Amino acid sequence: MKQHRLRRLYGVLFIVFCSALAFVLVYFAIRDNVNLFYSPSDLFENPPQGRNAIRAGGLVEIGSLRRSTDSLEIEFIITDLKKSIAVNYTGILPDLFKENAGVVATGYFDKNKMSLDAYQILAKHDENYVPKEVKKALEK
Amino acid sequence: MFQALKNFYHKLGSFPWFYKISGKVIPFLGFFSILLIVISSIWGLFFSPTDAVQGDVYRIIYFHVPAVSVSQVIYYSMSVAAAVFLIWRMKMAGVYIKSLAPIGAAFTFIGLLSGAIWGQPTWGTWWVWDARLTSTLVLFLFYLAIIGMQSTFASRKSADTAVSIITLVGVVNLPIVKKSVDWWNTLHQPASISISGESSISSEMLIPLLLSILGVYLFVFFTGLLFMRAEISSREQNKEWFKKLSSNN
Numbered sequence: 001m002k003q004h005r006l007r008r009l010y011g012v013l014f015i016v017f018c019s020a021l022a023f024v025l026v027y028f029a030i031r032d033n034v035n036l037f038y039s040p041s042d043l044f045e046n047p048p049q050g051r052n053a054i055r056a057g058g059l060v061e062i063g064s065l066r067r068s069t070d071s072l073e074i075e076f077i078i079t080d081l082k083k084s085i086a087v088n089y090t091g092i093l094p095d096l097f098k099e100n101a102g103v104v105a106t107g108y109f110d111k112n113k114m115s116l117d118a119y120q121i122l123a124k125h126d127e128n129y130v131p132k133e134v135k136k137a138l139e140k
Numbered sequence: 141m142f143q144a145l146k147n148f149y150h151k152l153g154s155f156p157w158f159y160k161i162s163g164k165v166i167p168f169l170g171f172f173s174i175l176l177i178v179i180s181s182i183w184g185l186f187f188s189p190t191d192a193v194q195g196d197v198y199r200i201i202y203f204h205v206p207a208v209s210v211s212q213v214i215y216y217s218m219s220v221a222a223a224v225f226l227i228w229r230m231k232m233a234g235v236y237i238k239s240l241a242p243i244g245a246a247f248t249f250i251g252l253l254s255g256a257i258w259g260q261p262t263w264g265t266w267w268v269w270d271a272r273l274t275s276t277l278v279l280f281l282f283y284l285a286i287i288g289m290q291s292t293f294a295s296r297k298s299a300d301t302a303v304s305i306i307t308l309v310g311v312v313n314l315p316i317v318k319k320s321v322d323w324w325n326t327l328h329q330p331a332s333i334s335i336s337g338e339s340s341i342s343s344e345m346l347i348p349l350l351l352s353i354l355g356v357y358l359f360v361f362f363t364g365l366l367f368m369r370a371e372i373s374s375r376e377q378n379k380e381w382f383k384k385l386s387s388n389n
Binding site: 005008009011012015016019020022023027034035036037038039057093094095096097101104120121122123124125126127128129130131132133134135136 | 190192193194195198201222261264311312324325326327329332340342
């Protein structure tokens with residue numbers, strides 16, 4: 001490669017290197033905030049300080065879902081199969097919300113009761129795409 | 141072999157050669173890409189099975205996945221062109237970046253929009269600031285920056301140089317888009333299609349998806365060549381070869 005082209009190649013590599021360094025530093029600085037939610041284990045290890053809203057995510061524990069008979073209030077437990085926290089919420093749920101499925105709840109955390117007073121519930125979908133008929137056949 | 145590659149590379153840099161060859165392949169690319177998109181859309185929307193968990197809303201995948209996938213590939217190819225422009229000063233690379241950036245931006249936008257439309261019924265929200273969605277928005281903003289910078293310079297050469305640099309800066313964002321779902325807790329699910337291992341999407345749903353991806357890729361080739369020809373004819377309109385070409389037609 002000719003001398004001046006080699007020099008420009010180093011220039012190109014230098015740009016990419018600097019940009020990569022910048023991205024790495026930014027993500028390193030905000031590493032705790034890049035995660036969308038805390039798992040119940042995170043919350044047990046490092047209970048969040050202050051009164052800000054947090055997000056907790058995991059699976060809805062099987063058999064934990066309780067619905068109120070006369071209002072939209074529900075209670076359930078979020079688990080990561082190691083630790084679990086209780087959640088209560090009043091409102092409409094997304095279609096995919098059900099027991100043993102992924103969920104992300106936003107709300108105010110109570111350290112003493114290890115429970116979350118949620119004002120938003122999001123359902124998390126996994127990467128599995130299975131036709132209805134196949135699933136029915138598998139469950140038989 | 142190496143010599144042949146080198147010859148091809150030099151030909152790629154030639155505007156008259158490119159103009160002639162691209163004119164021949166464009167009709168075929170246009171026909172096959174639109175055919176594939178129509179077939180895969182009908183297959184995906186009406187004939188592929190309903191998903192067990194999500195129901196019919198999952199069919200947005202036949203638009204969402206091809207769009208976001210091609211938007212990332214376009215950016216990778218643009219950053220290769222940016223390096224080629226900066227090192228070899230090949231004018232064609234500048235034409236490539238300028239022509240492909242709006243296409244990449246459009247497909248990133250389709251990806252973000254279709255994802256939001258899917259997210260509302262399945263997740264319960266249009267938008268969430270998780271790592272995958274945010275880094276894809278950053279990709280969209282890089283595309284907009286590249287498009288915007290094109291017209292902020294008096295000379296074509298300085299514009300192409302500046303745009304190449306900003307393109308290379310943004311390429312670091314792409315591995316983050318790709319790996320965000322593995323590195324951090326996100327609402328967005330990990331990839332369903334795997335090249336090395338087994339895909340976690342059933343084959344009846346996967347085949348039309350692969351067809352739609354192929355269709356969109358061909359469509360990008362088609363529109364990319366069209367846009368490049370338009371750009372070349374605007375840059376070279378006063379050159380001899382171009383005048384001769386237009387007077388022949």
